[in-house]
Amino acid sequence: MAEYKKLTQKTLFNSWLNWFFFNGSSQSGERMQGIAFCHSMLPVIEELYKDKEEKIKALKRHLVLFNVEPQIGSVINGVTAAFEEQRANGAEIDDDTINTVKVALMGPLSGIGDTLVPGTLIPILLAIAIGITKSAGILGPVFYALVYPIVIGLSSWYLYKFGYSAGLGGIQDIMQGGKIDALTNALNVLGLLVMGALSASYINLSTAIKYTSGEMAIEFQKILDNIFPGLLSILTVVVVWYLLSVKKKSPLWVMGFLFLATFAGVVLKIF
Amino acid sequence: MAEYKKLTQKTLFNSWLNWFFFNGSSQSGERMQGIAFCHSMLPVIEELYKDKEEKIKALKRHLVLFNVEPQIGSVINGVTAAFEEQRANGAEIDDDTINTVKVALMGPLSGIGDTLVPGTLIPILLAIAIGITKSAGILGPVFYALVYPIVIGLSSWYLYKFGYSAGLGGIQDIMQGGKIDALTNALNVLGLLVMGALSASYINLSTAIKYTSGEMAIEFQKILDNIFPGLLSILTVVVVWYLLSVKKKSPLWVMGFLFLATFAGVVLKIF
């Protein structure tokens, strides 16, 4: 039997580097990060497949639509490298399997990734950085520009390697038994709490409606503040969410709606 | 076989209307809302039982003791209408079954109903209304007088209809499997939290005990505030609860006790 072809550490690192730098480079409406994913797989493919036919098949396999939160999502690249290694060594893994795994992981990792990284970690670091800026000027942005890339860079590489090992060991074990669901739920709890807090701080909407009769002027906003401070902000979020999830409108449609609704509100002196 | 006699929508609505308007009309220490319940069943009975004997049995069946939080409790009237319909169509349902179901539902629906409606929803709406009154005068009571009856009126009719359908489908399904317990517990959690908050705001008791020696005056209440603000208020609730639940005293007895204890406290300059 032929010797087992093991990917070198250097190949893995190059594969990760390609991804880390160029994951967003050629994003498009058709393939999203598809070319970038293939680019990340190049070192792996070059090392594993000497046969031209096999190589072409591999390249085509990874040029399909792909999209994930790229920083945390490097775990998929690792998993895929492991699958390719096994395939090149004769395991019965066809194109479909590899693509199924990629697609299955894309969804949760985009959700978790977007929630945790731009949705939670970045706002927290920026909030700290703003605080520092207020008391110590330029140290604030310096703090952010050092801490964020280091933390995320290391995590991304760690996750790539973790994905590679997990892929060899069978990622099914990790994803089954409700563990991945429990983990997703738990991380969503964190993300939702922080996003609620962000909404409270950064969404601003108040009504300008006033009722004046003789000497007495009633500001409607004051009444709302009495009922629930920030009520209009949270209602706005609920409306957006409703349009997207129940009415199945596209984000662009909703943006247009917000433009018009706000305009109407301003003209009618509601806002 | 005879045709199935189905209650018309109009009959159901009249039955509900009778209940919604007259549920408390003839409350008494002996039957509580018994006459009112029978009154609510009149349209149902008239439509279902043409035979005089059957009608008399039905009337007597519903004149017995009955008591529930009446607004939410309309669900029982719906369930009972469904049972009567099935009985009139030949199902083997005797007086006892119907009464057992009524009694079984009375307890939890009084508990949930009193907790959620006068215990939670009304205080919240009133708190909002007080807030509005402070800034916008009479709009406060107007707000309450519009929102409360509409919300509760619609809910009460909805629950009647829900009870009717559930009764036809077998209410056992709903009540089994611990779901109803989980629901009751969850609603109680809400009610208890709000009632704790209400107690903190609206029960007031402080001690007037002072200790003066020479230049220094020690107010006992200040010490208590240091230990746990509102301690006496919460102790009063605990005493009342203890007398009712452990000592099995009647509410009237406890009221008398509070009168005397307060009087003694005032005379002895404790309060």
Place this chain on the structure above:
Amino acid sequence: MAEYKKLTQKTLFNSWLNWFFFNGSSQSGERMQGIAFCHSMLPVIEELYKDKEEKIKALKRHLVLFNVEPQIGSVINGVTAAFEEQRANGAEIDDDTINTVKVALMGPLSGIGDTLVPGTLIPILLAIAIGITKSAGILGPVFYALVYPIVIGLSSWYLYKFGYSAGLGGIQDIMQGGKIDALTNALNVLGLLVMGALSASYINLSTAIKYTSGEMAIEFQKILDNIFPGLLSILTVVVVWYLLSVKKKSPLWVMGFLFLATFAGVVLKIF
């Protein structure tokens, strides 16, 4: 068959009294509370074992290493008294069994005891007492000196008796089924919450690092306060915990470390 020798109430009380007063009397690095435990068993042993050989065995049995939070730990003395009674009446309980039970109970009862008594109850009573002292002078210490010994004295005797009954009934029942774990976890939750609060109030560490450049002075502590108030305090706790649990250093070693680290920090003007 011989008559069953039951320990009298008086013997049990004397045994408890010996423990309650003298539990810490001869603590040492070798036996900890070993002599005191034996002292507490004296009345029991004298009553049960008339045979000299048996008595000697019993005395030696209880002179071994023993250590527990002594106030709550009286439950073990009660359990042991019950075991001795059963043994004296012919039950097949050897030295090993008794010692195993003692050792098995020592650990959790020290943990729970230290957490709940000096870790939770005492700080709370002292916090109240400090509050009283501020407004009413010497009444504060008087309050503490009355409430604490009474509460704990009664509890200790109650626990002794509880241990005695439980020991007769088979303490296994209590300790099995995860109940004891659930109880320990729950009590630890209480203790940890209070200790977190205590740490926030009573550990104080702030950095003196300043950065002055021209007109602008940046105090590093202010930046930290912005990030997370009390960050250095909590880090100190984490370092101590890490040294003890991961690095397996002795408490004395850690104390020395804190002395030196603080000194270095002061000399380098970090603190």
Place this chain on the structure above:
Amino acid sequence: MFIQIALISLLAYLGAIGAPWILGTTGGFYTLGRPLVASALVGLILGDVKTALEVGILIQAMYIGIITPGAVMPFDVDYIGYITTALIILSKADPSIAPTLAVPVGLLGVTIWNIIWVINVYFAHRADGYAEKGVGSGIKAMNLGAQIVNFAMRFIPAFLILYFGRGFLQNLLNMIPPIITHYLTVLGGILPALGIGILLNMIIKDKSYFGIFILGFMLVKYLNLPIIAIAVMGVVLAIFWFKFQGGESYNG
């Protein structure tokens, strides 16, 4: 003044427990019978909405959480709402005495209610007779008929108190020794505990749930949260309580 007082007394009946005419218990006792609503109506009738609402806010706040489980009523908020407000406006008294005045008025209402509750047994027995004969309309008549008692017992005392009391209130209040005033005030602060206690007795089966009550109490005392915030938190808590106990799949 006769007409206004009659109108107020009529409203005091329409908002009393049991009065069916204005959308039943919902529109009556639970709407017209709330002191805030009552005070607004009294203010409109007597032409002094401002004072009326001042009184209304004060007494509504005191009795905001009143519950009458099993027909047990710690004080009658309907009578408190109409009579207290009207008396204060009619006798030009200071709104600040409202809470004290509310106590005896509320207890009078309770006494009346308890009497009605006994009298109504009569209608139950007559209803039995109609049932025996199969006369449905008779049962209806009995249910409605009880309102004659309710009307008499509510309208007349209210009218008398307002008509004859308005002149004397100030004197009356001056006559009462201060210790009684103090007693009534203390009592007013304590009585809400009765309603709460009755409810606790009804819904707490497992003592540990009392902890939730204490949490609610502390959220107000220590963090000063308004009731609405606590209610929203309570809803969130209740949803997850149900979720984690109801045996649903967690990811549903």
Place this chain on the structure above:
Amino acid sequence: MFIQIALISLLAYLGAIGAPWILGTTGGFYTLGRPLVASALVGLILGDVKTALEVGILIQAMYIGIITPGAVMPFDVDYIGYITTALIILSKADPSIAPTLAVPVGLLGVTIWNIIWVINVYFAHRADGYAEKGVGSGIKAMNLGAQIVNFAMRFIPAFLILYFGRGFLQNLLNMIPPIITHYLTVLGGILPALGIGILLNMIIKDKSYFGIFILGFMLVKYLNLPIIAIAVMGVVLAIFWFKFQGGESYNG
């Protein structure tokens, strides 16, 4: 001034979504592209760090939680960071107009991004050709090549706006009717809801979890807790959420 403006425009490209050169998305869009970092760089280049940071704090706070799931961008924080700050400093305008100015600038950036996103399809098709022939280096070239488009679409508009716009900003702002300014301000306050809503739509499968969102909201509105405190609480909550759902032994 030419060089400084060119430098700023270059940075606006390097911090744009997709630009790979400075540690990829991480160092680019998520670091250089953050308004706080952008403003600091603009300040250094134009020699007025103080004003720049004032602007940076303002606009960073507004767009702190921006998320672009599935490439949907509610506003382009990178353009906002560089162009808003630079325009204000160059035209010596008051930092307080930054939030208003940020709205049209952010929307311009979004439009550009959407155009790029369509153009890039071209590279995908050419990459297919290289794959067909087995030329790996061709695929790499296509991935990198897309940056020519990105550079052109980012650098040129930024440069033109700054070079020609700096003189007119004040006039421009004066020309805009106040209702439009007001409109832009209101819009700026509303738009963050879009990003949040998109994310909610993505991660909430079970509606009850919306309760957690509301809790976070209330912790800020009622208790004024800073975001970091809430995040730490969230971590603790998440740990136990996982523990109690994950079926682990509880004593682990």
Place this chain on the structure above:
Amino acid sequence: MFIQIALISLLAYLGAIGAPWILGTTGGFYTLGRPLVASALVGLILGDVKTALEVGILIQAMYIGIITPGAVMPFDVDYIGYITTALIILSKADPSIAPTLAVPVGLLGVTIWNIIWVINVYFAHRADGYAEKGVGSGIKAMNLGAQIVNFAMRFIPAFLILYFGRGFLQNLLNMIPPIITHYLTVLGGILPALGIGILLNMIIKDKSYFGIFILGFMLVKYLNLPIIAIAVMGVVLAIFWFKFQGGESYNG
């Protein structure tokens, strides 16, 4: 003065860890040994309760959460309570130096305790002898006998320090270079972390529970809740923790 100092030194013994005479550990170390109680007694003996309590509040607050698991003592609160308070009153020093003075005094007490802990091994070995002979009274004698050591080691140093130290304190404090004073102050703020850390090490088996500790920390730092409020919340939390883990029926 001799008698008063002797009395204080006697109390310093009676409140020391291990002293059995006043209701054992409970009435001794955990009551007489608490700085607040100690300071009150010192104040009564020396006739200046007011100053004594000022000192007592200060030092009690610092060492409120001291725990000695497994006989490990980070500082000796008993010695701190008696000696610090007495020294300050006797030398008419300012109460504000108490926290600094408390550090060396507390460490002296620790050293004494560690010595006692070794000496007491002697009694254990003699007790073994009595057990061998079956002499129960001998074991009792050994348990009590150890108190001779405790008395000597506690009373004598306390007496000497107070008798000879009272005159020098002010001079002594003046002699100490400010950096040492600063060092002692910082150390006093850090040392409570030792007791807490020891306890954490003992009870935390599952690291996630550290989250609860942090919650308690934040409730004080961010919401300023008093310890009692947190304890009540902790009890409520613990009850449900037990309920939901203990496998009880939920509706119990």
